[in-house]
Amino acid sequence: MSRSSDSGTTYDLxxxxxxxxxxxxxAGSNILVSGPAMSGKExxxxxxxxSGSEQGQGAIIVTTSDRxxxxxxxxxxxxxxxxxxxxxxxxxxGEGGRSSERTPEGTFVYHISSPGEITGMGIGxxxxxxxxxxxxxxxxxFALTSLSTILTYTDKKTxxxxxxxxxxxxxxxxxxxxxxxxxxxxxxxxxxxxKQAFDGMVEIREKEGRHEARVLGLAGQPTDWQAF
Amino acid sequence: MSGSxxxxxxxxxxxxxxxxxxxxxxxxxxxxxxxxxxxxxxAKLDADVDxxxxxxxxxxxxxxxxxxxxxxRGFDCRVAMVTAVEPDFDILEMGFDAYLCKPIRSGxxxxxxENLLERTEYDDLLQEYYALVEKQATLEATKSSAELADxxxxxxxxxxxxxxxxxxxxxxxxIEDDEDFIATLRGLGDVxxx
Numbered sequence: 014m015s016r017s018s019d020s021g022t023t024y025d026l027x028x029x030x031x032x033x034x035x036x037x038x039x040a041g042s043n044i045l046v047s048g049p050a051m052s053g054k055e056x057x058x059x060x061x062x063x064s065g066s067e068q069g070q071g072a073i074i075v076t077t078s079d080r081x082x083x084x085x086x087x088x089x090x091x092x093x094x095x096x097x098x099x100x101x102x103x104x105x106x107g108e109g110g111r112s113s114e115r116t117p118e119g120t121f122v123y124h125i126s127s128p129g130e131i132t133g134m135g136i137g138x139x140x141x142x143x144x145x146x147x148x149x150x151x152x153x154x155f156a157l158t159s160l161s162t163i164l165t166y167t168d169k170k171t172x173x174x175x176x177x178x179x180x181x182x183x184x185x186x187x188x189x190x191x192x193x194x195x196x197x198x199x200x201x202x203x204x205x206x207x208k209q210a211f212d213g214m215v216e217i218r219e220k221e222g223r224h225e226a227r228v229l230g231l232a233g234q235p236t237d238w239q240a241f
Numbered sequence: 242m243s244g245s246x247x248x249x250x251x252x253x254x255x256x257x258x259x260x261x262x263x264x265x266x267x268x269x270x271x272x273x274x275x276x277x278x279x280x281x282x283x284a285k286l287d288a289d290v291d292x293x294x295x296x297x298x299x300x301x302x303x304x305x306x307x308x309x310x311x312x313x314r315g316f317d318c319r320v321a322m323v324t325a326v327e328p329d330f331d332i333l334e335m336g337f338d339a340y341l342c343k344p345i346r347s348g349x350x351x352x353x354x355e356n357l358l359e360r361t362e363y364d365d366l367l368q369e370y371y372a373l374v375e376k377q378a379t380l381e382a383t384k385s386s387a388e389l390a391d392x393x394x395x396x397x398x399x400x401x402x403x404x405x406x407x408x409x410x411x412x413x414x415x416i417e418d419d420e421d422f423i424a425t426l427r428g429l430g431d432v433x434x435x
Contacts, residue, residue, distance in 0.1 A: 111334065135426035136333055139419045171429050173374065174367055178425050181409070181416040205378035209402075 022152060024189045029060050030215070030241055034232035038213075040152065043180040043190035044231070045160075045208060048217025049197040053224055055158045057215070057241075058191045062154045063091040065189075066099065071145035071153025073138065073188075075103040077128040077162035085120055098148040101141025103134060105162075113140060119148070129166030131175055138179075142186060154189045155179075160207065161195040169203045176210035247272045248291040248358055253282035253307065254323070255299045259343075263294065266347045267354065279307040286316060292357045293320045294341070294350075308336055317364075317428065319357035333423045356413075360421060363412045364428045370405040373398055 023037035026044075038044070046054045062072045066088075076084050081104040089095055098119035107124030111133050114122050121144035123137030138155075145153055157179075164172050176192065183190050192211070196204060208214060213231035217224055218238070225238040250271045254260040260275045267273050274290070276282035279302025282295070293311065297304035308320055321339040322332060332340045338360070339353055377398045380389065389395050413421045 131429050132423065132427045135423050136331075139333075139423060170371055170375075173371055174429050175426065177367065177370070177409075178416060178422065178429075182422050184410075184415055185417045202375075202378050202382045205381055206375055209374045209378070 022187055024065065024152075024154065026061050026064075026189075028064050029057055030226055030228075030239065032228045032236050032239065034213075034228040034236055035215075038189060038231060040187040040189060041180075041184035042212040042231070043176065043183060043192065043210070045211040045214045046191060046193045046217070047196045047204065047208075047214060048193075048224075048226075049219060050195050052217045052219055053241075054193040054195075054217060057217075057226075058156045058158060058193055059087065059091060061191055062156050063088065065154040066092045066095060069096070069099070069150070071099045071101070071148070071150030071188075073101045073103070073141045073145065073153060073155045075105065075134060075138065075155075075157040077105045077157075077159060080104060080106055081122045081124070085116065085118075085122075096148070099145055099150045099153075101144055103137035103141060105130070105134065111136065113137075115144075121145075127166060128162045131163075131167070131171065134175075135178075138182075142188075152187055154191065155183065156191045157193070159193040159195060161193075161198050164194075164199065164203070169199075169206050173206055173210050176207065180210060180212070248354075249274065249289045250354060251276065251282060251285055251290045251293045251318075253279060253293065253299070253304075254296045256296075259296075263345075263350060266350055270351070271354065278302065279304070282307055283310055286311065286314075286318070288316065290316070290318045291361060292354050293318055294354075295320055295322055295337075297322050297324045305335070312336060317361075319360060319424070321353055321357060333420060336427070338424045338427075339420060356421075359413055360424055360428075363409070363416075363421075363425060366405060366409050366412060367425075370402070370409060373402050373405065377402060 022040035026035040026038055046058055048054050066072045074084055081102045084102050101121045103123045105125050105128040107126050112124050121141055123140055125133035160172055179190060214229045215226055217226050223240050225240050227236045227238045229235045248271050250267055250273050252260050252263050252275045255277055264273050264275055274285050276285050279299055295304045295307055304322055319338045321341055322337040323341045325343050327342055338357055341353055380395050416422050
């Protein structure tokens with residue numbers, strides 16, 4: 014397979030969040046979206062993918078909790094007129110062994126039996142990348158929700174290495190990676206280790222019943238908190 | 242990788258002429274062991290072996306069965322399948338790290354063995370990198386930023402982390418290839434569903 018990153022390519026992740034630091038993120042970057050449970054991390058990440066799909070970019074979603082059908086239904090609502098052949102899903106809640114299918118609308122879906130099955134996940138991602146390239150998407154956005162689930166099946170060492178290897182992989186494919194983690198579910202040291210595998214981070218907190226976010230690592234100093 | 246400096250390659254091939262040809266090509270650069278059957282291959286396998294060249298079609302144990310036993314026994318050597326025909330199945334899903342189609346040329350054999358050794362090197366670097374990051378995170382979690390600024394161990398760790406990042410991005414061309422990607426993930430160890 015021949016894909017190479019164009020160092021000039023950038024991704025605009027603004028929309029829901031209006032940070033300059035998110036307006037032109039280098040292709041190949043991996044970003045960790047960290048926040049407590051029920052703080053809208055997954056919704057934020059999917060909306061960041063959706064705005065790429067609206068521009069004809071590819072989208073790959075690895076889900077550890079929702080079934081593929083639910084993910085596709087949700088995504089259809091987010092992107093009116095979605096070209097479903099430019100969507101790939103890795104469903105980690107499959108029954109039985111690894112299998113792949115293509116929906117009647119053209120979405121490539123790969124099933125693995127557990128979020129702890131790292132090799133299967135990698136094969137699924139590779140096949141999604143191939144399917145999206147065949148569909149004419151030469152750039153795209155990737156979302157994995159969530160690392161917290163994978164951490165319950167494996168350990169922080171495995172998750173750190175997985176993120177590092179995916180980061181390297183996206184460097185050469187020119188994709189942009191978004192990964193969520195539940196900051197209330199892990200100790201500080203675990204979060205600190207996992208963070209090191211990323212180029213930048215969007216941190217979410219709840220304050221007086223509102224969600225606020227800030228960006229770290231992508232453009233110098235941490236940004237101020239912004240409600241969203 | 243094994244303790245000695247010279248990487249060890251195990252050739253499992255039932256045709257003696259073919260096995261000898263591979264041996265001649267590789268003997269200058271690697272410590273080569275040969276086995277004429279799957280059973281003999283398993284008997285000659287130990288923790289020192291870095292790369293196995295495994296003929297798929299052999300009397301007795303097939304290459305697929307040998308691969309399965311290698312993985313069952315927990316050896317982390319890299320295994321290249323040698324076939325007479327282009328495989329019509331996904332070698333990655335089968336658990337092989339690479340495949341070679343007969344007839345094999347010397348340069349091709351060398352390239353494959355080198356690539357597989359580089360993957361092992363990548364795994365080792367990634368492990369070393371993780372260990373440093375974990376140490377760094379422990380210091381960060383237990384000391385204030387003022388304490389860290391004065392801490393020589395922390396400064397040294399930061400330098401080593403940066404150096405390893407560079408080494409990792411130069412190894413395997415930074416995971417440019419699908420097979421390198423899958424094989425590296427396989428090395429992380431799967432947790433199958435209970």
